[in-house]
Amino acid sequence: MKKVLLVAVMAIAFNFAKAQDYKPFQLYSGVGYAIPQGGGGFLFDIEPAYRINDQISVGFRWELAAMARVVGDTEASISGTSSYSLNGKYYLGSSSFRPYVGAGVGAFGLASISTGVNGAGAGAETKIGFYPRIGFDWGHFNINIDYNFIPSSEVDGFDTNGDPATFDVANSYLGIRVGAFLFGGKK
Template structure:
């Protein structure tokens, strides 16, 4: 009888704790836009758009899917010639992520990590002739940010391997073009502002 009473008491405590811990709705969808900052010689930033459905495992832990498109000019590892310019090229990504909230209510900062597939559009160096074909690469991103009600702000550092290209460079000593390896930098920082549909307090 005592064991049954103890088990019942523990069960009630667990139910009470679970109800208390789950004060936020399970599902939400984040959407918004932001600024993407690329790196390398000749690089420039651009706009990004994202959609991010997510599921709250607990109030502190969230997992989600990020669908994002960033329009940036990816730079070269080498110095760009004065008369050369780079095309704007889209980077699409389909990634999974998880984040941990450091506060339980109000202003809620979080840290997180994501990974997945990045689809890189073809890019060309106007004036030099170097080009990289469209391709897909696996990448990861640490993230920080905060939720304030249904308002969201986050910063993701998208780490994507470089694209290596065989090209030609002019050798002033030999007075001719010689083979040279070029690298396009694909990583970018994304600052994202948006709103969350759903996911509020129960």
């Protein structure tokens, strides 16, 4: 049993000890379009990451998205959604064009939601969400698409007849962004 454990530890150490072609630290920043159900907006993010090896990186993403969307039959606005999440990427190639797949999970802070016509509103809240992502690095540029799955919120207001009503607001959104990164390129 000790020999098996020793061989396993040596294999893991060898995997981490082999030379990497890419610098271990990366700082990414991007801007893009946020597409919630029935609306749209913009987003901005900053993402520092650490490459465990040339194929795997782990990182932290801070994102701010400002969106407008539909609640019931009227347009509503949300002043912003900010998220703090941990994520990972698996790179599928080693050339200057590097596609990847990944996922992340974290806290999504939802700002208050309001509508003008039916008087609906909901206070700020924080929900746990996750996102799968795909994208590619090309040199020091990046294009990324992710879908942020966030549980819906309930908004109290009035229907078109003026009667009290509760609306479910979908908080999930598609994020499409372009950006660049410092560090993290080829050695």
